[in-house]
Amino acid sequence: MNILVTGGAGYIGSVVSHQLIEKGHKVIVYDNFSTGYKEALHQNCKFVLGDVRDRELPARVMRDNKVDLVLHFAAKLNVPESIINPLDYYDNNFLGTLNLLQCCERSGVSKFIFSSTAAVYGDTQKKLVSEDDDLKPINPYGESKFFSERALFSQSKTNKMNFISLRYFNVSGASNDLSLGQRSLGSFNLIKNLCDVVLGYKEQLEVFGADFPTPDGFGVRDYIHVEDLAAAHVVAAEKLYDSQGLVNEVYNCGYGKGYSVKEVIDAFSRITGKAVPYTIRPRRAGDPAAVVADVSKIKAELSWKPQNEDLYKICESTLNWFKKTRNA
Numbered sequence: 001m002n003i004l005v006t007g008g009a010g011y012i013g014s015v016v017s018h019q020l021i022e023k024g025h026k027v028i029v030y031d032n033f034s035t036g037y038k039e040a041l042h043q044n045c046k047f048v049l050g051d052v053r054d055r056e057l058p059a060r061v062m063r064d065n066k067v068d069l070v071l072h073f074a075a076k077l078n079v080p081e082s083i084i085n086p087l088d089y090y091d092n093n094f095l096g097t098l099n100l101l102q103c104c105e106r107s108g109v110s111k112f113i114f115s116s117t118a119a120v121y122g123d124t125q126k127k128l129v130s131e132d133d134d135l136k137p138i139n140p141y142g143e144s145k146f147f148s149e150r151a152l153f154s155q156s157k158t159n160k161m162n163f164i165s166l167r168y169f170n171v172s173g174a175s176n177d178l179s180l181g182q183r184s185l186g187s188f189n190l191i192k193n194l195c196d197v198v199l200g201y202k203e204q205l206e207v208f209g210a211d212f213p214t215p216d217g218f219g220v221r222d223y224i225h226v227e228d229l230a231a232a233h234v235v236a237a238e239k240l241y242d243s244q245g246l247v248n249e250v251y252n253c254g255y256g257k258g259y260s261v262k263e264v265i266d267a268f269s270r271i272t273g274k275a276v277p278y279t280i281r282p283r284r285a286g287d288p289a290a291v292v293a294d295v296s297k298i299k300a301e302l303s304w305k306p307q308n309e310d311l312y313k314i315c316e317s318t319l320n321w322f323k324k325t326r327n328a
């Protein structure tokens with residue numbers, strides 16, 4: 001398959017690109033290096049420097065490389081930042097996706113894998129949230145992905161586009177050989193911040209709320225290892241490529257098990273053998289209490305078999321990555 005990977009120099013896109021190339025696919029990475037980095041590029045990929053909002057370049061790259069399928073990762077992904085700068089999120093994430101879909105239409109590409117998010121569900125009251133539950137995003141990041149999914153559905157109804165949207169839960173960890181991981185300094189997710197605390201870059205973790213309606217009062221999330229998430233893209237891309245009829249499917253990508261912020265802190269205490277200092281702050285705007293995936297659909301339909309379903313392993317892998325790269 002000839003696959004265009006937007007954002008393929010970034011965190012998740014690079015791990016997916018490497019897995020695809022190892023499986024013998026031809027990968028063209030399209031990235032503007034806003035958070036991606038050149039060391040993340042596989043030596044056998046073709047690289048094009050560009051922005052997903054460029055009106056012409058993506059279409060030209062699709063035609064010149066006889067692209068069969070697009071994997072679209074290039075996006076901004078920070079919830080608090082999206083509340084402060086919503087227009088950047090609608091522009092980069094939603095208009096970027098619309099532009100790519102128009103480029104696909106103009107160059108005859110009809111298969112698309114979309115990086116979506118659990119943030120499309122909003123503050124779900126369900127214990128396990130499933131793909132057909134209500135979509136009520138509560139921040140501009142989630143909305144930008146929700147609008148993009150709507151555009152994909154509408155376009156699929158014209159028979160010009162087949163797509164699989166993968167809704168990521170909380171992604172962490174580095175590639176197994178520690179060559180690829182999250183580099184963006186603007187990233188402030190829980191596990192990254194805990195790494196900063198145990199590596200001495202932060203004095204303590206700020207916990208955003210301990211009064212949620214969850215068993216211990218702390219926010220609960222479904223953490224997934226980046227290697228497993230990447231593997232889900234590979235099986236999704238191969239399924240989409242082989243499919244004949246119309247495909248417009250959505251799959252949750254998580255493990256179906258929630259851990260509270262306190263349980264993640266405790267995992268770091270076990271790894272380091274030391275108590276991790278933290279302080280309780282007010283809740284963060286736009287944060288739901290608990291979001292855990294129902295993963296029955298992806299397991300049944302995509303023959304996806306996660307290999308790293310272990311919070312301790314995810315935290316350890318992320319910590320080892322930041323030990324290696326934090327000062328590099």
Ligand code: UD1
Nearest residue numbers: 077078079117118119168169189190193206207208219291
């Ligand atoms: C959200 C999205 C997720 C998306 C990610 C990208 C939801 C449900 N999930 O993750 O799909 O991929 O953004 O950024 O919207 N926390 C602290 N202290 C910190 C950092 C976080 O207490 O320093 C808490 C948060 O309040 C939350 C949990 O840790 O309860 C996880 O937060 P974070 O790692 O930032 O990810 P989400 O916002 O859940």
